[in-house]
Amino acid sequence: MPELPEVETLCRQLRKTIPGRTILKDEVYDSKLSRFKEVRGAKVLDVRRRGKTIAIELDSGRTILIHLRMTGRLLWRTTSEKPQYARWKLALDGGNIFLVDPRRFATVQVAAECPKTAEREIFGDLDIKKFIELHGRRKTRIKSLLMDQKAISGIGNIYACEILHRAGIHPEREAGALTGSDWEKILQTTKTVLKKAIANRGTSISDWRDLYGRKGDNQHELTVYGKEGVACPFCGVSIRRIRQSNRGTYFCPRCQK
DNA sequence: AGAACCGCCTGCTTGC
DNA sequence: TGCAAGCAGGCGGTTC
Numbered sequence: 001m002p003e004l005p006e007v008e009t010l011c012r013q014l015r016k017t018i019p020g021r022t023i024l025k026d027e028v029y030d031s032k033l034s035r036f037k038e039v040r041g042a043k044v045l046d047v048r049r050r051g052k053t054i055a056i057e058l059d060s061g062r063t064i065l066i067h068l069r070m071t072g073r074l075l076w077r078t079t080s081e082k083p084q085y086a087r088w089k090l091a092l093d094g095g096n097i098f099l100v101d102p103r104r105f106a107t108v109q110v111a112a113e114c115p116k117t118a119e120r121e122i123f124g125d126l127d128i129k130k131f132i133e134l135h136g137r138r139k140t141r142i143k144s145l146l147m148d149q150k151a152i153s154g155i156g157n158i159y160a161c162e163i164l165h166r167a168g169i170h171p172e173r174e175a176g177a178l179t180g181s182d183w184e185k186i187l188q189t190t191k192t193v194l195k196k197a198i199a200n201r202g203t204s205i206s207d208w209r210d211l212y213g214r215k216g217d218n219q220h221e222l223t224v225y226g227k228e229g230v231a232c233p234f235c236g237v238s239i240r241r242i243r244q245s246n247r248g249t250y251f252c253p254r255c256q257k
Numbered sequence: 258a259g260a261a262c263c264g265c266c267t268g269c270t271t272g273c
Numbered sequence: 274t275g276c277a278a279g280c281a282g283g284c285g286g287t288t289c
Contacts, residue, residue, distance in 0.1 A: 001282070032265090052283085069283050070266085085267095103266045105283070140259060149284085157282070206269090206281085246262065247282055 002068040004122075004154030005197035005218065006208050007052050010074055013211035014047040014054070014097075017076060021092040023058070030087040036110035039064060044092070048114060051121070051153030055114045063114045064090070065107075066099065071207045072106030074099060102207075120153040122190055132183050135175055142178065142186070143171035143244055155190070158203060158225045161250045163193050165224045165232075170256040171249045172242075196221060224250040 002010075022043050028035075042058035049055070054074070056064040066074070075083055075098045082089070088099040088108055099106060118125040135151055145151055146160045155163070164171050167189040169182060178186075202208050202216030205226060209215060223233050228241040232252040242249050 003283095067283085070281080071268090101266095102268060103281095105266065107284095138258080144260085147283090245260065248280095 001070055001156050001158060002072060002202075002208060003052060003156035003159050004049075005159070005194055005200075006202035006216070007049050007054060007068070007154070008198050009201045009210055009216065011047050011049040011054055013076075014056070014074070017095070017211070018044045018056070018092060018097070019046055020044065021094055024091040024093060026091065027089045028087075029082075029089070030104060032104055033088055033108055036064075036108065037062060039090075039110055049154075050115045050117045051149055052156070053115065057114060061112065063111050065109050065111055065115070067107045068101070069103075069105035069107070071103045072099060072101040073207065073209055074211055075209075075213060076211045117153045120149070120151065122152060122154065122187070122194065126152065128183065128187050131187070132180070136178070136183065138175045140175050141171065141244065142169060142173045142175050143249060145175050146186075146190070152190075154194070157247055157249075158205075158222070159190075159193060159197065161225045162222060163190050165250075165252055165256060166193060168255055168257065171244060171251050224252060226250065 023039050025040050039058060039062065042060040045057045045059050047056050052067060054066040076095055077098060078095045080096060083098050083100050085100045085102045086098045087101050090097040099108060120126060135145055143160050143164060146155050146163065167185045169186060197203060197218040200216055200218035200221065201210055203218040204215035205219050224239050227239045227250060230239050232239055232255060235252065235254045237252055237254040239250055240253050
């Protein structure tokens with residue numbers, strides 16, 4: 001699933017590829033994708049990441065917002081050959097961006113403005129002190145909080161599990177019961193885990209591929225996600241899987257208190 | 258307020 | 274082998 005590191009990988013690759021190019025046309029292949037405003041003729045100025053959203057800024061003042069949800073991928077092709085499960089194409093001078101998505105959850109919209117998320121961005125303006133003030137007394141469980149996009153942007157199920165494992169915090173701990181040093185640990189580990197994943201160009205356990213169709217390397221770094229029954233690399237105890245808010249949570253019962 | 262659950266989707270795995 | 278049920282889950286919504 002594309003989370004912050006995967007989306008960041010795409011944004012970096014797009015930033016090297018499309019600014020300065022002009023949009024020749026766009027084609028929608030999936031009726032589920034809503035109609036959007038005209039983007040033809042506009043030139044790409046920049047590509048930014050907002051949480052898990054890709055924002056392509058145009059010189060027309062509009063911004064194309066792409067959210068990949070579960071199985072969405074973006075593919076750069078210099079030919080017009082349509083990949084399997086192509087849902088949308090942005091034709092630029094010199095190449096095409098295809099949105100590929102077997103499960104059809106991904107969304108594309110054209111907005112007037114780029115969403116503002118800087119205060120929720122771990123690599124942006126997010127401030128630990130302020131974060132603890134806002135969320136440090138809540139009754140919600142820490143894993144749900146890490147995945148709450150309105151609290152902190154970009155973390156999904158895979159990285160939430162991995163972060164808490166490396167931080168030694170049990171996913172069912174109540175946010176309000178965490179100490180200052182717990183928070184320190186969690187937010188520091190969040191940075192470390194996500195940075196590593198970005199450097200590895202994302203986690204390819206199933207669908208994820210980068211802009212050029214290549215797998216990432218971060219799946220080799222995973223210590224708990226998808227590893228029920230496997231020995232914890234730190235202590236050797238069997239990784240457990242529970243269900244939290246209807247999604248799989250993996251953790252080590254010895255390392256995570 | 259927070260958790261549980263649903264609907265949106267379809268490729269893949271599992272079980273009979 | 275073949276088919277159907279079950280599973281995966283981000284997000285927005287509803288319900289309890």
